[in-house]
Amino acid sequence: xxxxxxxxxxxxxxxxxxxxxxxxxxxxxxxxxxxxxxxxxxxxxxxxxxxxxxxxxxxxxxxxxxxxxxxxxxxxxxxxxxxxxxxxxxxxxxxxxxxxxxxxxxxxxxxxxxxxxxxxxxxxxxxxxxxxxxxxxxxxxxxxxxxxxxxxxxxxxxxxxxxxxxxxxxxxxxxxxxxxxxxxxxxxxxxxxxxxxxxxxxxxxxxxxxxxxxxxxxxxxxxxxxxxxxxxxxxxxxxxxxxxxxxxxxxxxxxxxxxxxxxxxxxxxxxxxxxxxxxxxxxxxxxxxxxxxxxxxxxxxxxxxxxxx
Amino acid sequence: xxxxxxxxxxxxxxxxxxxxxxxxxxxxxxxxxxxxxxxxxxxxxxxxxxxxxxxxxxxxxxxxxxxxxxxxxxxxxxxxxxxxxxxxxxxxxxxxxxxxxxxxxxxxxxxxxxxxxxxxxxxxxxxxxxxxxxxxxxxxxxxxxxxxxxxxxxxxxxxxxxxxxxxxxxxxxxxxxxxxxxxxxxxxxxxxxxxxxxxxxxxxxxxxxxxxxxxxxxxxxxxxxxxxxxxxxxxxxxxxxxxxxxxxxxxxxxxxxxxxxxxxxxxxxxxxxxxxxxxxxxxxxxxxxxxxxxxxxxxxxxxxxxxxx
DNA sequence: GTGAAAGCGCTAACAG
DNA sequence: CTGTTAGCGCTTTCAC
Numbered sequence: 001x002x003x004x005x006x007x008x009x010x011x012x013x014x015x016x017x018x019x020x021x022x023x024x025x026x027x028x029x030x031x032x033x034x035x036x037x038x039x040x041x042x043x044x045x046x047x048x049x050x051x052x053x054x055x056x057x058x059x060x061x062x063x064x065x066x067x068x069x070x071x072x073x074x075x076x077x078x079x080x081x082x083x084x085x086x087x088x089x090x091x092x093x094x095x096x097x098x099x100x101x102x103x104x105x106x107x108x109x110x111x112x113x114x115x116x117x118x119x120x121x122x123x124x125x126x127x128x129x130x131x132x133x134x135x136x137x138x139x140x141x142x143x144x145x146x147x148x149x150x151x152x153x154x155x156x157x158x159x160x161x162x163x164x165x166x167x168x169x170x171x172x173x174x175x176x177x178x179x180x181x182x183x184x185x186x187x188x189x190x191x192x193x194x195x196x197x198x199x200x201x202x203x204x205x206x207x208x209x210x211x212x213x214x215x216x217x218x219x220x221x222x223x224x225x226x227x228x229x230x231x232x233x234x235x236x237x238x239x240x241x242x243x244x245x246x247x248x249x250x251x252x253x254x255x256x257x258x259x260x261x262x263x264x265x266x267x268x269x270x271x272x273x274x275x276x277x278x279x280x281x282x283x284x285x286x287x288x289x290x291x292x293x294x295x296x297x298x299x300x301x302x303x304x305x306x307x308x309x
Numbered sequence: 310x311x312x313x314x315x316x317x318x319x320x321x322x323x324x325x326x327x328x329x330x331x332x333x334x335x336x337x338x339x340x341x342x343x344x345x346x347x348x349x350x351x352x353x354x355x356x357x358x359x360x361x362x363x364x365x366x367x368x369x370x371x372x373x374x375x376x377x378x379x380x381x382x383x384x385x386x387x388x389x390x391x392x393x394x395x396x397x398x399x400x401x402x403x404x405x406x407x408x409x410x411x412x413x414x415x416x417x418x419x420x421x422x423x424x425x426x427x428x429x430x431x432x433x434x435x436x437x438x439x440x441x442x443x444x445x446x447x448x449x450x451x452x453x454x455x456x457x458x459x460x461x462x463x464x465x466x467x468x469x470x471x472x473x474x475x476x477x478x479x480x481x482x483x484x485x486x487x488x489x490x491x492x493x494x495x496x497x498x499x500x501x502x503x504x505x506x507x508x509x510x511x512x513x514x515x516x517x518x519x520x521x522x523x524x525x526x527x528x529x530x531x532x533x534x535x536x537x538x539x540x541x542x543x544x545x546x547x548x549x550x551x552x553x554x555x556x557x558x559x560x561x562x563x564x565x566x567x568x569x570x571x572x573x574x575x576x577x578x579x580x581x582x583x584x585x586x587x588x589x590x591x592x593x594x595x596x597x598x599x600x601x602x603x604x605x606x607x608x609x610x611x612x613x614x615x616x617x618x
Numbered sequence: 619g620t621g622a623a624a625g626c627g628c629t630a631a632c633a634g
Numbered sequence: 635c636t637g638t639t640a641g642c643g644c645t646t647t648c649a650c
Binding site: 013014040042043 | 628
């Protein structure tokens with residue numbers, strides 16, 4: 001059995017002479033396995049796919065790398081390959097769905113799929129799908145404990161004697177950022193700590209009027225839901241001549257490494273994004289093998305007490 | 310011809326009634342094409358692969374996104390899919406080579422493949438391969454004009470009356486960073502402008518002695534080969550109490566957008582990384598169709614006069 | 619222990 | 635214009 005030899009299988013007894021004969025022939029013919037043929041025959045590809053809706057904004061890069069790193073590690077542990085599907089902005093839902101479920105991969109990890117029709121198709125398909133970071137209807141998800149993290153953050157800020165909570169209103173809905181915001185506000189209200197909304201979408205002067213006017217009572221902290229936004233805020237403060245944290249503090253979420261050395265160590269929440277990716281692959285393997293997985297897996301988040309609040 | 314109908318081919322005349330019959334059957338059976346079967350039959354996958362050696366460091370994220378964006382756009386234009394291969398650090402060269410050439414993709418774009426054995430195998434394989442950013446022996450490459458860019462930069466600095474050129478010695482060899490460094494130094498010497506080497510590998514105090522001691526005569530500029538390093542340098546200057554560009558200027562290369570708003574607009578060289586990716590795909594398509602491509606394609610770089618030098 | 623052969627789903631060529 | 639069929643390269647079952 002040529003196939004047995006080439007795959008290095010030891011479960012069948014093959015005469016050493018025969019084995020060597022096969023190997024020699026393969027070498028001389030410059031034999032290369034055909035992935036397509038094997039996949040067709042086996043009905044599986046030993047490959048998992050990663051699909052993220054639309055183009056990832058540049059700001060998400062480091063986060064993305066963390067997640068993909070976890071996926072890679074998980075795939076490696078289970079002897080699977082990882083295929084990074086590329087979102088095609090112009091393609092319609094059916095085309096994207098077709099290309100995701102054409103048998104190229106045995107299962108799918110999805111992130112930031114906001115198209116409800118696509119989510120529905122994927123949830124109903126026979127391909128196992130696991131959602132990352134955000135829970136999606138109809139499929140298991142692996143997420144960070146956004147709510148628990150924000151409660152930790154509120155406790156931290158209260159213990160530091162903060163007087164004014166300037167809460168970032170990003171205007172997002174139904175995703176992890178929105179959950180963080182809701183959880184923080186709920187915690188503040190439960191503790192009776194006053195807060196105010198700061199609709200600082202960008203660092204444009206029009207959005208930073210409250211900051212430029214120093215329209216807050218120190219000690220104040222600006223509470224954001226992503227590190228990258230906290231860093232942007234720090235840059236804006238520097239431009240406006242405000243010191244962090246003396247004039248106003250700032251906190252984030254993610255605890256992602258920065259490409260350039262930041263001027264300060266940010267006070268933030270550490271979310272285990274690699275672990276999220278790794279856990280999602282574990283779930284996908286279980287699903288692919290016909291097992292059951294929890295509809296929602298929540299991974300813990302911890303406080304990183306830095307210098308900014 | 311069921312196949313003709315399902316593929317929406319109009320070159321063969323099919324009776325509308327038959328066409329509709331086929332389509333109805335496909336719908337009722339929830340028919341889905343099999344990528345593997347089609348690939349096996351056709352001997353092609355309409356997919357190009359992107360492979361980058363080892364894990365990409367976090368600092369390269371934005372650059373990576375730019376390049377991949379260009380690849381994606383190019384693939385889309387040519388109706389190809391893009392498969393992002395994942396480097397598996399533990400796997401040996403033969404295993405990586407086998408997985409890259411198992412017929413999963415019709416051609417390969419490679420970036421930062423430093424293993425010479427792997428380069429040799431790929432160059433000798435029947436799979437078309439195009440190298441990006443760096444030229445590699447035995448395969449066509451698409452690169453930015455590192456040398457021309459650095460000449461532009463030298464001219465700019467000279468015209469601004471710089472007196473001391475502190476040149477970053479990154480210690481890299483044989484890649485685009487090394488080419489930039491060599492070209493800048495050659496241009497400086499050709500113009501008779503003095504320069505000195507500054508082995509600032511990191512922002513550790515031990516590497517920044519010359520900067521902390523202000524061991525340079527203003528107006529001085531620190532010349533680096535990547536934006537990310539220039540930003541790191543700016544952060545170090547801030548920590549040491551030096552102003553940029555008053556005390557010392559700094560310039561970079563890449564002109565990549567920053568996730569957070571930078572405090573200053575960096576003086577740098579704009580390299581068209583998306584265009585590099587796009588051009589590489591064009592070349593790969595030509596190669597795959599049996600055509601010839603130039604061994605080296607050099608894309609122009611332009612000066613971005615910012616506020617830091 | 620080893621060789622032969624069926625068949626995965628698809629496309630293209632060919633006969634009707 | 636339409637139905638049938640060979641065969642892509644692989645794995646696995648079945649005779650030998």
